[in-house]
Amino acid sequence: MTEWLISIEGTETGHQAALALALMAAFLHAVFGALQKGRHDPWLTRGAIDASYCAMAAPFALFVVPWPEPHMWPIFGAVWVIHMIYKLLQGWAYTKGAYTVVYPVVRGTGPLFTVVGAYFIFDEVFTATQWLGVAVLVAGIFGLAVYNLIYLTAARDTLNAALGLAVLTGIFVALYTTYDAYGIRATANPFTFLAWFFMIDGIAMPFIAARRWCRMENPPDLGPLMQRGVIGGFVAFLSFGSIMLATRLDKVGEAAVLRETSTVFAALIGWLVLKETVGPRRIALMALIAVGAVIVEMGG
Template sequence: MSAWLISLEGTEAGHTLALALAVLAAFLHAVFGALQKGRHDPWLSRGAIDGSYALMAAPFAFFVVPWPAPHMWPIFAGAFVIHLVYKFLQAMAYSRSAYTVVYPVVRGTGSLFAVIGAYLIFGERFTATQWLGMAVLLAGIFGLAIYNLIYLTAARDTLPAALGLAVATGLFVALYTTYDAYGIRAAADPFTFLAWFFFIDGLVFPVLATLRWRAMAAPPSVGPLLARGVIGGVVAFFSFGSIMLATRLDKVGEAAVLRETSTVSAALIGWLVLRETVGPRRIALMALIALGAVIVEFGG
């Protein structure tokens, strides 16, 4: 399968597959965010998810995929640090405001920074139509942020901090998107990168989550938390794995922006599953973000 994927790089079939993978990643990333933000403490949820996908990846890393070349170990170390900071920022943001407040700002600002990073690192350039799409996307993002600042009543004292953390998290989303694209392209076998990435990336947060759980006055039951972790681990494989493969097959910036159609899924999940109040105005602004992403894709 690795040889088949590599043969598609730079082809029209590769572009089509990258498009499908980015759309899949968009939906699954919204599901992943909801799993972390759900009824459990986001730090505990993240620990359970990370531990699950590290255990799932371990046999593939050690016994199935080709062993990484020596030059890959510094790349894995860089990815480990970037993702660790990203997860800290994300958990801090989710701890301070609602999922439908934090998630769109993270994903939208992440797409803008990713486009800039793709230009600086890979020399990718957007057309005028694609930049129009980015303008539409950013209008939705900042419109949503202003709406939340004006109308949100719950957790209002922590909202400015949550939005600031969301923007910082978006910066690291862009950083890991471009860095992971570099890493998966540097690997001879893309599945070697994926297996070792998930194994290494999942080692820290389970320890932090365990310490946090033990320090709680009334810690939640372990069973449901672990079940959420297993589901989240599977979702993570397909979500993060899909976008990483998409960035190897085609342009990094376009894949990163198209993934931000996840804001529509996030709105529906926040409303239907997490019982958060969304409202028609916020849904319209989230749809504007998704529309901008679509314009970017078809303007290329």
Template sequence: MSDWIISIEGTEAGHTAAMLLALLAAFLHAVFGSLQKGRIDPWLSRGAIDTAQVIISLPLALFLVPWPQGTEWLLILGALPIHFTYKLGMALAYSRGAFTVVYPVVRGMGPVFTVFAAWIVFGEVFTLTQWFGVIVLLMGIFGLALYNLVTIEVARETLVPALWLAAGTGGLVALYTTYDAYAIRATPDPFTFLAWFFVICSVDMPILAALRWRRMSDRPDPVHLARLGITGALIAFGSFGSVMLATRLDKVGEAAVLRETSTVFAALIGWLILKETVGPRRIALMTLIALGAVIVEVGG
């Protein structure tokens, strides 16, 4: 698999594969976000997911992929503080705001910053048509967040701090996307980076979750929590792995923009699973998001 991935880097086949991987990452990321915002405390759910990630990925890292060499260790370790801060922001935002309000803001802040960062770090340049697509996509994303903010009826007293947290966390999305794209490109075997990333960058939240568990009087069912952790870990492998491979195969900026169609999937999940209201206005805004992604892809 590694040899095939490396062989199609920068080719038309690599471009097509990157597009499909980014869209797959979008869907899986929305599913992952809904798991963290479900009925279980978001700190515990993230802790359970990260615990499962360590348990599953450790034997893969030890026995199935080449070990990192030299500075490759530093690149993987450097991802830890970035992702830890991002996960803190997500948990704090989800604790204070509705999923359909918080999620679009987080994801909407990322694309523009990532496109600029990709220009600075990787020398990528968007065409005017692609920038128009980004604007259309952002109109849909922030329009969706604004509509949800106006119409939501639960936890309104904590929505403003949730939105500030979501905006800041969105900036961290751009930071980790750019950093991880650089790191996976600098690692000869992409699966070496992915396997060790899930080991090293998943040891933080289980500690916080354990401390929170000790202070809780009404604890969730451990069996249900473990099932959620395993499910979330498998989804995270697919989501993060897909978008990281996409950034190695093709442009980082395009992968970042396509991934933000996750807000469309998130709105559908919020409606179908979390029982949050969806109407014709939201459908129109979700159409804008999808249209913007299509324009970015076609205009490249």
């Protein structure tokens, strides 16, 4: 499997595989976001998820894949810091606003900065058509933000904070997407990076969640919480793992933009599962974000 992945890097087969991986990551990341925002406190859910994928990744990191090369340890350190800040911002944003408010802005802001970062780090250049797609995507993002500012009545007192945190979180999405792409390309075996990433990345949040759980007046039962965490752990493997592999196989910017079709899935999940009011205008604006991502792919 590893040899085949390495052999298709930069080829048309690699491009098609990266496309499929990015779209799979889009759907699964929307599911992941809904799991964190859903039934339980988002901090507790994130802690349960991280504990699960840390425990699941550890045997593979320690005993199955080759150990990282010496130059990888500083990279893993930087990756941990970036992802930790991202998770703290994401959890904070979810405590301030609804899933269908926060998620599209986070996921839509990220690719704009990722495209810029990929230009400076990986010398990736977008065509005029692809930049049009980015413009359409950004129009959908800011249209959604303006709509929420004008029409949303629930949690009005925290809406500005939620949108501000969502944009800041999106910047860190771009940062981790770009730096993860650098990291997974810096090691000979991509599965070495993935296994060690999940083991290291899952260490801190369980302690933060446990402290929060202990301080609650009526903490939730651990059984259902950990069940959600295990499900989220498997979703995280497939979602984050897919997008990381996509950025190794093909262009980082295109993979990042295509992943943001997750906003369409997020709208459906928010409406059908979380019972949040979405409305036709917000659905249209979320779809505009997805259309921008499609234009980027077609213009490549």
